[in-house]
Amino acid sequence: MILSLSQTRRFTLLILLALFTGILFLSFVPTSHSYYSYYITPPHSSSPSSATNQHSTLSPTDPNCDPFNLNTHLHYNKTYPLETHFTTYDHICEASHPLWVTQLWELESNDPPLEALKDKTVLFIGDSVDRFLLYDLCTFLNGTFSMHPIDSYKKTINDTVVKAHHALPRSCVIDGPSGKQGLVLMNYFFYGFDENDMWRDKVSTWSEPPRFKDRWEMFEFEAYPSIFGEEGILAGRDGPDLVIVNMGFWELARFDRLDEQRQFREGVDDEELVDPVTVNEGFVEEFIGKTVEFLGRLRRLVGGDARIRWRQMHTPSISTGPYFIDHNTGTKKKSRGRFTPVKIRVLNEAAEWACEVASGNEAERKRRERSESGQWEKGGESWWRKVEEEEVQEVQEDGRITVWPVGDLMAPWPTRQWLRDDVHPTESAGVMVWGGGVFEYLARTLKRKSG
Numbered sequence: 001m002i003l004s005l006s007q008t009r010r011f012t013l014l015i016l017l018a019l020f021t022g023i024l025f026l027s028f029v030p031t032s033h034s035y036y037s038y039y040i041t042p043p044h045s046s047s048p049s050s051a052t053n054q055h056s057t058l059s060p061t062d063p064n065c066d067p068f069n070l071n072t073h074l075h076y077n078k079t080y081p082l083e084t085h086f087t088t089y090d091h092i093c094e095a096s097h098p099l100w101v102t103q104l105w106e107l108e109s110n111d112p113p114l115e116a117l118k119d120k121t122v123l124f125i126g127d128s129v130d131r132f133l134l135y136d137l138c139t140f141l142n143g144t145f146s147m148h149p150i151d152s153y154k155k156t157i158n159d160t161v162v163k164a165h166h167a168l169p170r171s172c173v174i175d176g177p178s179g180k181q182g183l184v185l186m187n188y189f190f191y192g193f194d195e196n197d198m199w200r201d202k203v204s205t206w207s208e209p210p211r212f213k214d215r216w217e218m219f220e221f222e223a224y225p226s227i228f229g230e231e232g233i234l235a236g237r238d239g240p241d242l243v244i245v246n247m248g249f250w251e252l253a254r255f256d257r258l259d260e261q262r263q264f265r266e267g268v269d270d271e272e273l274v275d276p277v278t279v280n281e282g283f284v285e286e287f288i289g290k291t292v293e294f295l296g297r298l299r300r301l302v303g304g305d306a307r308i309r310w311r312q313m314h315t316p317s318i319s320t321g322p323y324f325i326d327h328n329t330g331t332k333k334k335s336r337g338r339f340t341p342v343k344i345r346v347l348n349e350a351a352e353w354a355c356e357v358a359s360g361n362e363a364e365r366k367r368r369e370r371s372e373s374g375q376w377e378k379g380g381e382s383w384w385r386k387v388e389e390e391e392v393q394e395v396q397e398d399g400r401i402t403v404w405p406v407g408d409l410m411a412p413w414p415t416r417q418w419l420r421d422d423v424h425p426t427e428s429a430g431v432m433v434w435g436g437g438v439f440e441y442l443a444r445t446l447k448r449k450s451g
């Protein structure tokens with residue numbers, strides 16, 4: 001069919017009108033810029049000024065929002081780590097995107113410090129996972145790194161002249177390009193809850209005092225005051241804003257060694273040694289009791305204004321190795337399965353329950369204090385109901401200790417993509433996933449008053 005000249009012109013005009021209408025429509029259709037920029041933006045190109053949660057009802061610093069304990073999953077980008085982010089389906093409470101650690105890294109000299117992280121302190125109490133994380137964050141963010149003797153953060157030591165330095169405290173001050181960020185990270189190392197000095201043979205990493213009770217007293221009465229005491233290095237701060245804690249891997253290693261020693265006493269031959277797939281109920285009950293007691297001590301030390309999060313264990317790729325073997329038993333066995341997925345899951349669940357119990361104990365303690373002070377007069381069930389309502393609200397706001405489920409978030413990802421050895425995350429995974437989580441919690445933690 002041959003169109004006339006007038007028909008051709010009308011047809012052309014209709015096509016142009018359709019194209020114009022389509023362009024106009026697309027210009028007004030709301031799209032998630034942050035979502036699509038993940039795929040089209042080259043690495044390191046996002047800007048702190050474009051920070052996130054554009055569709056969120058709550059502020060990215062809202063203290064009552066914990067996106068990691070909602071329906072959230074991790075997008076880990078091994079090739080372009082700065083594009084790593086978390087997706088939360090509840091848009092009322094979303095993790096920051098870009099992550100706070102990315103925003104810190106992208107600051108330039110003329111940028112003001114990030115207010116949500118300014119002059120705040122994070123205290124890590126745990127194991128070598130925290131030690132690696134602190135160092136990796138410090139290096140990535142150009143912080144000032146220091147190592148200290150076991151009893152004081154006011155002194156510094158050189159790791160090239162000190163033997164068995166792996167268990168010594170570390171610190172990092174991150175001032176950023178402006179020199180005014182004032183973000184401080186600190187860690188303190190424990191050998192789990194061991195009271196039998198069972199790791200003295202590990203001369204490359206072992207350090208005094210080895211037993212949990214002695215080490216805790218060293219921390220509580222000497223090391224901690226050297227930070228926040230009247231003459232401490234952070235005397236102007238009332239305590240840590242955020243405390244990240246975990247005792248899991250060394251506890252599993254302790255169980256493994258105790259089981260190894262038991263089989264040795266029973267005369268089991270090396271060829272017949274059995275590596276337990278899980279931990280027995282007696283050990284789990286002991287772990288829960290010790291964890292509850294420890295968390296109570298910690299809460300009393302850091303005060304009710306500090307936010308405490310239990311760092312969930314991740315599952316290592318290789319659960320065997322000779323390091324924890326007790327060579328005093330004369331065993332020729334070179335490795336044992338100690339960090340099996342089953343053991344990790346059991347102890348993670350036990351730790352979560354211990355956090356619930358410890359939080360309840362905190363509520364009960366406050367209830368007794370108020371009762372003894374006469375703040376409320378006892379008047380039957382109505383009085384108890386009033387106390388319960390007040391306490392539930394208060395514990396949720398400042399006293400409750402909950403789990404940071406970083407192990408669950410990391411679990412679907414192949415370990416070859418994010419482990420540097422058998423246990424420890426790579427620098428990029430540690431900084432972006434673990435560091436991203438720590439700074440997410442810190443940004444949502446109200447800054448403590450200066451004391």
